[in-house]
Amino acid sequence: MNDEAAARVLLVEDNPQDLELTLRALRRAGLGADVHVARDGVEALDFVLGPGGGSGAAPARRLQLILLDLKLPKCDGLEVISRLKSDPRTRAIPIVVLTSSREASDVARSYQLGANSYVVKPVEYDRFSNAVAQAGLYWLSVNQPPGLE
Amino acid sequence: MKTADNRQATLQLKDALKELGDLKAALDEHAIVAITDPQGKIRYANDKFCAISKYSREELIGRDHRIINSSHHPKEFIRNLWATIGQGKVWHGEIKNRAKDGSFYWVDTTIVPFLDGEGRPRQYVAIRADITERKRAEDEVRNLNAALEQRVVERTAQLESANRELEAFSYTVSHDLRAPLRAIDGFSEAVIEDFGPLLPDEGKRYLRTIRAGAQRMGALVDDLLTFSRLSRQPVQKSQVDMGQLVRDALEELGDAQKNRRIDLRVGDLLPCLGDASLLKLVWINLLSNAVKFTGKREVAIIEIGCSAGRHATHYYVRDNGIGFDMRHAEKLFGVFQRLHRMEDYEGTGVGLAIVDRIVQRHGGRGWAEAVEGQGATFHFTVEGGAAS
Numbered sequence: 001m002n003d004e005a006a007a008r009v010l011l012v013e014d015n016p017q018d019l020e021l022t023l024r025a026l027r028r029a030g031l032g033a034d035v036h037v038a039r040d041g042v043e044a045l046d047f048v049l050g051p052g053g054g055s056g057a058a059p060a061r062r063l064q065l066i067l068l069d070l071k072l073p074k075c076d077g078l079e080v081i082s083r084l085k086s087d088p089r090t091r092a093i094p095i096v097v098l099t100s101s102r103e104a105s106d107v108a109r110s111y112q113l114g115a116n117s118y119v120v121k122p123v124e125y126d127r128f129s130n131a132v133a134q135a136g137l138y139w140l141s142v143n144q145p146p147g148l149e
Numbered sequence: 150m151k152t153a154d155n156r157q158a159t160l161q162l163k164d165a166l167k168e169l170g171d172l173k174a175a176l177d178e179h180a181i182v183a184i185t186d187p188q189g190k191i192r193y194a195n196d197k198f199c200a201i202s203k204y205s206r207e208e209l210i211g212r213d214h215r216i217i218n219s220s221h222h223p224k225e226f227i228r229n230l231w232a233t234i235g236q237g238k239v240w241h242g243e244i245k246n247r248a249k250d251g252s253f254y255w256v257d258t259t260i261v262p263f264l265d266g267e268g269r270p271r272q273y274v275a276i277r278a279d280i281t282e283r284k285r286a287e288d289e290v291r292n293l294n295a296a297l298e299q300r301v302v303e304r305t306a307q308l309e310s311a312n313r314e315l316e317a318f319s320y321t322v323s324h325d326l327r328a329p330l331r332a333i334d335g336f337s338e339a340v341i342e343d344f345g346p347l348l349p350d351e352g353k354r355y356l357r358t359i360r361a362g363a364q365r366m367g368a369l370v371d372d373l374l375t376f377s378r379l380s381r382q383p384v385q386k387s388q389v390d391m392g393q394l395v396r397d398a399l400e401e402l403g404d405a406q407k408n409r410r411i412d413l414r415v416g417d418l419l420p421c422l423g424d425a426s427l428l429k430l431v432w433i434n435l436l437s438n439a440v441k442f443t444g445k446r447e448v449a450i451i452e453i454g455c456s457a458g459r460h461a462t463h464y465y466v467r468d469n470g471i472g473f474d475m476r477h478a479e480k481l482f483g484v485f486q487r488l489h490r491m492e493d494y495e496g497t498g499v500g501l502a503i504v505d506r507i508v509q510r511h512g513g514r515g516w517a518e519a520v521e522g523q524g525a526t527f528h529f530t531v532e533g534g535a536a537s
Contacts, residue, residue: 017332024339028499071324100331101322102374113435123327124369 007036008140010066012044012080013098020099021125022067029133033139041075044068045083048090063093064091065139068106068115068131070106078109080131092146096135119140175195181256181277187215187270201279204517216412219253221267221467222243222351234262234273308390312381326370333363365497372499375430382423391418391432391464394425399434409449416454419530421462426533429506434500435527436467441494442470442525450524456506461513463529470527472519481517504529 009031013019019037026032048082050065052147066084070077077097084090096117097110107118122128176182177195184193194202202209202217207218222245233240240260247253252389256277261269271290337356345353395415399406421428436451445451452467473481473488480486482505487498500513504527508515514531 017329017335019326021331021335021339024335098329103320121327121331122498123330123334123370124364125331125338128331128335 006034006062008034008062008064009136010036010038010047010063010094011045012038012066012068012072012077014039014071018106018121021128025129025132026136027127031107031135031136033131034140040073041077043074043081044072044080045075046075046091049087060095064100064143064145065136066093066095067098067135068095070097070101070110078106079115081110081113081115082145094143097134097137160267168460176276179278181279183209183214183277185214185273185275187272189273190225191216192272198277201254202389203252208249208511212445217246217248220247221248221253230260233272234260234480237262237264237268237270243284244277245284254279254281256280261383269532271534281537313409315377315514316381319374322370322374328368330363330367332361334367347520354382365495369497369499372497372503376499378502379427379503379510382427384427384510387422388420389425389428390420391428393454394429395432395436398429400438401433402437405437409440409444410447411440411443411449414450414452416452418455419462420459422533423511424507427510429440431504431507431529434504438500438527439466439470441496442472442489444466444470444494446470447479459531461532463528463530465526465528467524468525472521472523472525473517474521475519478517482515495519 009026011019011022011026019039023032023035023037026035037049039046044066047134048066068077068080072080077099080099081095084093084095092112094116095114096119097115098119098121099106100121102120110118117135118133122131151416167378172450180195180200181197182193182195183191183198185191189211190211191209194206199209204216225370230240230242243255244258245253248509249486257280258275258277260273260275263272263274265271311411324474337360340358341348341353348356352438376480392415395418399413423431436453439451440449446469450469453465454467455462455464457463471489477488481488482501486501487496501517508529508531514527515527516527
């Protein structure tokens with residue numbers, strides 16, 4: 001969870017309890033070591049693109065998955081999707097929206113902007129934990145990312 | 150001979166003049182009449198003209214029509230009038246005039262040019278009718294319409310803003326109310342998982358109760374959101390295959406039917422005009438109720454049918470479940486109304502309220518009949534029957 005360059009999963013979550021529960025679920029799915037956490041949209045963009053939007057070289061990240069809450073301080077999740085999906089350097093990183101909102105407009109907007117998946121956080125922990133684990137395992141183990149040997 | 154001819158001519162002339170005089174008298178009786186010379190000076194004004202303009206004949210004769218000009222009409226309008234009659238053509242229109250006392254009146258006006266031998270206007274005869282009252286009524290209608298439109302605009306704006314607030318509210322509810330519930334449920338589970346061995350059974354049971362409470366509240370929040378969305382969501386109507394909807398609904402309820410013996414009798418269901426996704430919610434709610442409340446029967450019998458009406462199509466779901474006391478029938482469709490104890494039958498009490506709201510939005514109604522201990526039938530109608 002600490003070696004930034006080694007992080008394969010970026011978890012963007014502002015709610016501390018949801019954060020802890022999500023990390024717990026990832027840990028139990030055996031993915032705990034690869035996670036970097038950002039607490040708001042700006043932090044997330046800084047991590048992926050480098051501080052200040054990283055206009056320079058492609059960010060040297062091994063990111064294979066971004067788990068993204070929508071309602072975030074500073075810069076919300078939709079904005080994060082829009083920025084990352086319109087940048088050719090980050091477009092290929094899968095983004096899974098992980099949110100409480102089941103508003104049709106949020107779902108539609110997320111996909112429009114290029115999100116790869118949309119998961120509504122269930123209240124029941126078992127289902128929540130399952131959803132996180134499945135998303136993590138799918139994108140990290142099953143999915144074939146581009147440009148990886 | 151000549152004298153006889155002359156006398157004959159004189160008599161004819163007399164007759165003609167008398168007829169002319171009678172016609173003029175008749176016209177004067179009915180209309181406001183004025184005659185002007187080619188320069189527009191008034192040469193003749195009848196009594197009605199004097200009466201409506203409140204000028205005496207002496208004041209009018211020799212003046213032009215500017216004396217009763219109301220300044221209401223644009224110059225273009227007046228120019229067009231003069232151009233028309235100047236060419237010897239009849240002009241017709243409505244004119245607003247100003248009387249001597251400053252009051253205004255409207256006249257429906259026909260101006261007929263009388264031409265000389267060379268086709269030039271020799272004089273103009275203006276025949277007018279008082280339409281002040283009609284104009285006033287028209288104005289009133291116009292003002293009322295404008296006021297009404299203004300009110301519609303204001304009300305619409307109020308409604309839209311209320312709607313936006315409601316949307317913002319349910320967004321907040323859906324997002325912010327569920328997060329703490331997830332924490333309650335999740336950390337209770339974490340305690341059981343991580344420290345289960347350290348806890349006495351009673352402690353674990355408490356935690357499970359906490360989880361059940363949180364999960365129930367989650368379900369309530371979800372159902373309420375669905376319910377509130379129903380009033381805002383537009384109804385998108387198309388031809389709906391109700392038989393297919395029932396099959397879809399039953400499939401979604403698959404889990405609830407596990408380990409149960411259910412005798413399902415689905416009749417031929419007439420199609421209807423409605424919103425398929427909303428009507429499916431109706432079936433899901435009614436069928437899950439039927440499955441739920443027959444839970445203690447050896448064999449549950451659930452019958453689904455319909456009948457065609459002139460103006461609406463009627464559908465029903467009948468079960469042999471525990472039924473209810475008809476004294477509570479009218480409470481059934483209210484939000485959060487439950488007729489059974491939580492331990493016996495779980496549920497949020499929103500289902501039938503959802504059914505009722507959807508059915509209402511389809512121009513229909515929902516009702517129920519039951520015999521306690523023997524079963525219940527839930528009915529609903531959808532607008533549009535054999536007559537449409």
